[in-house]
Amino acid sequence: MKKRVLMMMLAGIFAFAMIGCGSDPVESENPDNGDQIEDMEEKDEDQDQETDQKEETDQEEEEGDSQQTFGTVSTQKPAEQKPTAQKPAEQKPATQQPATKPATKPEQPATKPEQPATKPDNGSATDLSSMTLEEIIKASYGDLELPSTGETEIDPSDANQMQWCLGTTDITFKRAVASEALMSSVAHSVIALEVEDDADVEAVAKKLKESVDPRKWICVEAEQVSVAYRGNIILLAMSNSGNAIVDNFKAL
Numbered sequence: 208m209k210k211r212v213l214m215m216m217l218a219g220i221f222a223f224a225m226i227g228c229g230s231d232p233v234e235s236e237n238p239d240n241g242d243q244i245e246d247m248e249e250k251d252e253d254q255d256q257e258t259d260q261k262e263e264t265d266q267e268e269e270e271g272d273s274q275q276t277f278g279t280v281s282t283q284k285p286a287e288q289k290p291t292a293q294k295p296a297e298q299k300p301a302t303q304q305p306a307t308k309p310a311t312k313p314e315q316p317a318t319k320p321e322q323p324a325t326k327p328d329n330g331s332a333t334d335l336s337s338m339t340l341e342e343i344i345k346a347s348y349g350d351l352e353l354p355s356t357g358e359t360e361i362d363p364s365d366a367n368q369m370q371w372c373l374g375t376t377d378i379t380f381k382r383a384v385a386s387e388a389l390m391s392s393v394a395h396s397v398i399a400l401e402v403e404d405d406a407d408v409e410a411v412a413k414k415l416k417e418s419v420d421p422r423k424w425i426c427v428e429a430e431q432v433s434v435a436y437r438g439n440i441i442l443l444a445m446s447n448s449g450n451a452i453v454d455n456f457k458a459l
Contacts, residue, residue: 333346333459335437335438335440335459336438340382340383340384340399340400340401340440341358341384341386341399343399343440343442343456343459344358344384344386344397344399344442346455346456346459347397347442347444347452347453347455347456347459348452348455349455351448351451351452351455352448353395353446353448354388354389354390354393354395355388355389355390356386356387356388356389356395356397357386357387357389358384358385358386359372359384359385359386359387360382360383360384360385361373361383361384361385361398363379363380363383371423372385372387372396372398373398373415373418373419374415374418374419374420374423375414375415375418377414377418378400378411378414378415378418379402379403379406379411380400380401380402380403380411381401381402381403382400382401383398383399383400383401384398384399385397385398386398386399391424391426392424392426392427393424393427394421394424394427394428394429394430394445394446394447395429395445395446395447396419396423396429396444396445396446397442397443397444397445397446397452398415398419398441398442398443398444399440399441399442400415400440400441400442400443401439401440401441402439402441403439404439406439408436408438408439408441409436411436411441412434412435412436412441412443413434415434415441415443416432416434416443419432419443419445421445429445429446429447429449430446430447430449431444431445431446431447431448431449431450432444432445432449433449433450433452433453434453435453435456435457437456437457437459442456
């Protein structure tokens with residue numbers, strides 16, 4: 208389009224110049240000049256049309272590109288990212304170990320204190336040899352609730368007394384005392400014997416327990432018959448509290 212306008216302006220200037228000279232520009236110079244000008248104009252028009260089409264095509268392509276470009280623009284806002292709060296790593300207090308361990312353990316005594324070769328006798332706290340048989344019987348009663356009793360010394364020459372108290376006459380002793388209930392309706396009898404130092408105390412105690420009669424009172428019977436010995440002293444109890452009496456004797 209611009210070239211066409213420019214050519215028309217040049218043609219007008221050329222025509223005015225020819226008119227001023229008093230001759231027909233086309234006919235005076237060259238009879239084919241008019242045809243050439245027309246051909247040039249037609250070519251210019253064709254070029255202008257091609258230029259216009261090309262500009263329109265370029266413009267359409269630019270618009271298409273702009274629309275395509277615009278179409279790809281995302282209207283979504285970027286998702287907000289919240290800062291992640293990281294907890295501080297827990298730090299455990301460092302435990303310090305002793306730099307060096309003692310090279311040796313504390314020395315232990317080379318030998319343990321010597322233990323006595325034999326355990327003390329249960330009756331070592333009380334020397335029965337210094338007590339009478341009556342005192343031994345009374346100490347064996349302790350705080351037990353017992354019937355009223357009377358003590359009688361047994362005569363080895365009296366067979367009836369030996370049979371009543373010991374249940375046999377086939378026992379040898381140095382001295383013997385019987386503690387029995389004052390009422391014959393109460394089954395209670397405790398015998399304390401002192402045998403010779405060289406006597407078999409265990410055999411005598413066994414013989415005594417096998418010989419006594421817990422039903423000698425006929426109407427009543429002793430619930431417990433128990434016997435024990437310490438040294439050369441033997442204690443036998445026929446009573447409802449016979450076991451407790453013998454336990455007290457062992458603890459003297």
